[in-house]
Amino acid sequence: MNQTLLEVQNVKKYFPMPSRLFSRKKEFVKAVDGVSFTVNRGETLSIVGESGCGKSTTGRMIMKLLDITEGKVIFEGQDITDMTDDQIRPLRKEFQMVFQDPYASLNPRLTIKEILEEPLIVHNFNKDNRSQRVTELLETVGLSRYHADRYPHEFSGGQRQRIGIARALAVNPKLIIADEPVSALDVSIQSQVLNLMKDLQEEYGLTYVFIAHDLSVVEHISDRVGVMYLGRLVELASRDALFGKPLHPYTKALLSAVPIPDPTVKRERIILKGDIPSPANPPSGCTFHTRCPFAQETCKLKVPEFREIESNHYVACHFAEELEEN
Amino acid sequence: MEEKVLQVRNLQTHFTSDSGTVKAVDGVSFEVGKGETLGIVGESGSGKSVTSLSIMRLLKDTPGKIAGGEILYEGTDLTTLSEREMRKIRGNDIAMIFQEPMTSLNPVYKIGRQLEESIILHMKASKKAARERSVQMLKAVGISRPEKIVHEFPHQLSGGMRQRVMIAMAMACNPKVLIADEPTTALDVTIQAQILELMKSLTTTTDTAILLITHDLGVVAEMCDRVVVMYGGRAVEESDVVSIFTNPKHPYTQGLLESIPKIGERVDRLQSIPGNVPIPSHMPMGCKFAPRCPHAMDICWEKEPSFDKVTTNHSVRCWLHEEVPQDESDLVGSSER
Amino acid sequence: MLRFLGKRLLQVIPILILVSIFIFLFVHMIPGDPARLVAGEDATIEDVELVRKELGLDKPITEQYVTYMKNLFRGDFGTSLKTNRSVSYEIGERFMPTFWLTVWSMLWAVAAGLLIGVISATKRNKWQDYLGMFGAVSGLSLPSFWLGLMLIQLFAVTLGWLPSGGMDSWKSYILPAFTLGTGVAAVVARFTRSSLMDVLKEDYIRTGRSKGLNERRITWGHGLRNAMIPVVTMTGLQFGFLLGGSVVIESVFSWPGLGKLLIDSVAYRDYPVIQGEMLIFALEFILINLVVDLLYGILNPQIRYE
């Protein structure tokens, strides 16, 4: 069997800006601007980045919830980029999504049972076994069958996220794209959900694409990690390599910016100057040059290539090698 | 010991709705000294934000009311002040910044005007002097070209910039206490680092005491001198920051510290606190943490522990650290009925 | 701002064209032969054909539309069947009385509505609020023609303070303007209340309080200024109800305006006048809303500074 489950090849998503009056030139927000990676069976690939970096947009393109402007998404060897809704429907059993906001991702007018049955109905599951399957799903995610007839508003955030996970599991998918699944939850609940996700992965051999902004969560859950900045991947490596030896200056700054819950540790931190530029008007050359402490003339002019510096460690920086030596 | 600017003693804030009264804050006590940063940590529903709004007496838009306790600012009990007297304190002696920088500034007025408003009000400054002070404050919070920013509207600024403006606004009248309610939660990590750095440098230069309300233990470890941990409307533990992190006494604090993933520390499985964050309308009678506590004993279900000092420097609300009173030991047996 | 304005202007043009087509087709939608209608019941077939030629009704419909539009741009709306005067003359004579009636109604309605709305919002769930809101929902439910008749009975007939109809002095305006504005005042009051209550829940209001501002400053300075933005848009739409309502009110108060002319024309089946009036009313309404959009842009800095 092929190792690769999902392949993302140079995908781009350009959102058209409201056109200016009397102007022929169409302008675009380049939300995702050429992202490539592969996801292997059974692994967890995380995509981290700050707001507006395009990580969620990438996830939605893989799910085909958004049209892909350019590039290809290949799932189990099938190119799904240009498939119509009807063509892709049977395939949707294979990849499912868990959303960030457990309050908004469940229809408040439906009971939990109706919510969990929906994927079964859409994918023509045997009618008689449906309620049994719903019970099974609830128990899998640590809820009881007594919860089936209740409405989403009667649950806490953590419980709702469990329901969201149960919905994604309903049709036995291979791949789950989790868009910030724990960031809306309380700290003491986050670890419950993270543990649940790890257990489910082991039990069902799931593959995760985990989209997040919290680096400590990412370090905990991932096998490999990609860092995005302004619509592009700037670094992609195994977890150990990325957290142990980050090569891109942005990754370094990001790691050092995370507050550490230990008052006895004092460390030098890299504070980036300025704000994240708008993806509607990204800087020239390396998009990070406006905030990079090591930026040089070349960085403003030339877009750095996303290259493999060490085995399976990709970086988009002109000076990755030199910076490493210092 | 140095002088305390703000002392909160046994604060009680109750919310009344048609289905009854909810004790959103029930018996919270702490003190903040000059130039000190006190962290209040807790999850949703812990009452940490209500505590901050109670201090500012900003419960007007909520069904909440201060039902008991004292809030002493430099010796004056704020709960007894009239609304007019309280207005003189707000923004002048005690200032506040909020979680949502995107919505905390009025969208229809320019930045300058919003800054000057409180300067004119509290410092009785002329318009021109207020403008100068505004520009000076914006410069102090690290905004380049402040002369230009005063003429801009909030929607023209980024989230990080707006939070800087909020800090400038709060610090404009040299408050003695700054209450920061989740000031960096809505911001990106790299911007959060900037804002935290700014707040740290401001306390060292101005001697302002900070009350930092947050759910992020990392932020607490980085910023605070002392920490109050809240759960279910109660303060459950209070100590200096190092003790809280290295020697937590309350099972909730212990659980919380174990359940967060930490950069650089690899574990296969995280410890987690079972159960859900408590719903204020379904509080158990005894210790509020009992349903989720790995050490829950019979007494924990019967009676709420009091908030007592275990060392001179460390208070905790837990039966594990308290001698069960003799005469009430019957209670333990009675629960078996 | 210019961009916003330009965009709005561009959006209005297709609507204007569609409205003109709609009104042009209006005469063609009347069951029966328009030429016979114009010529009169007992006209001979020759007469009818003559009228048809005169009106251009024998030509293809697109050509008729082009002619119609050309005439419109020259200010030629056709000739009244009843008076044989030009429609533009008839309308021109009646335009100002209706215009002033609606303007005065709007002014008092907005003033009263805003005041009631703000008081209700700030005294939420107190007697002022209940009184204001019950008054508003009553105002919304009153049949205006009945209110007009009752006011005439009271102030003109019984007390004799004000004239019962016609347009002779400033006193004549009081009763019709009050009657016409009642419904709008009610809508403005309700909308202002809910808009202001929403605004008062905003984070920046809490910021204002945390700065130590007093409630008056919060409500009138920070609250109302923001609450006005949606209120302005809504008020613009209310002009439509005023223009429509004027038809009824003018009939009650024998007001020499467009509304009365319209009802008389409908009774007489004076189609050129009806057509012209519909066009004028639609134009006026569209123009007013354009002005309101401008005001919206001025009030909302996010649009002003784009």
Add this chain to the structure above:
Amino acid sequence: MVDLKVSNKEAYYQQTLENTPSKTPFAEFWRKFKKQKLAFVSFFFVVFLILMAFIGPFITPYDITEPDYENVLSGPSAKHWAGTDAYGRDIFSRVLAGTQISLYVGLTSVLLGAIGGTFLGIVAGYYGKRIDSLIMRMCDVLLAFPGILLAIGIIAILGPGLGNVIIAVAIFSVPMFARIVRSSTLAVKSTLYIEATKSIGTRPKRIIWKHIFPGTVSSIIVYFTMRIGSAILTAASLSFLGLGAQPPSPEWGAMLSGGRDYLNIAPHVTIFPGIAIFVTVLAFNLLGDGLRDALDPKIKE
């Protein structure tokens, strides 16, 4: 709120589960609605009106069309509770009989408008793009004719009469419903749960019926109720102007119009039908307000 007296974890969770009986959206709505006292009373008044619409014509104390020239314009008395009109007909009987007409006109015209408008609104909102702009431009054109004027224009074409009033009011309700339904369709469509159901592969038809339409129902119900009030007002106005119901029909607006010539000598002829209109419209408006507050306070007029 009483704290739960329990002695172990199982008991605590059992209690919390039992103490919160599952609340269906309807139960929640009913609980909130009952608190709106005026609306609650109005609800029963509207039920009473509907009842009157059915049985009113059969229980009138007097014949509603037969003139009685011996009792012309007599004031309210024990015999004629609301007095008589210029033909000596009993006004109370006529007002009672007129309930049917007003409710019929109000309900049918708004129902027709609501069906058409809801369909157009959902189609425009869900499919967007060109079909959306087409439908919305059509609505803009209809709404360019302010208020009652569109109805007058339509009657100018179709001729006066109650049936044509219904058509006219229905036509002019369509764009209003279309706009409201479109905007709530857009609001529902942009929610995360629609995205979630799309990611499952749910077909558009199911999304519309199972998710979007139920999401717009509350604003449709609220607006429907409010529109009935104003439709009754519009119909009465048109009848008052002589464009709707024609004498001797006991339509309230027409009755009022007939009474205005005797305002000096017999004000009761105009007062009573006016009160009938006012109270009926008020009841629908209060009911609409209550429904809005109970269903979704965010809905705007």
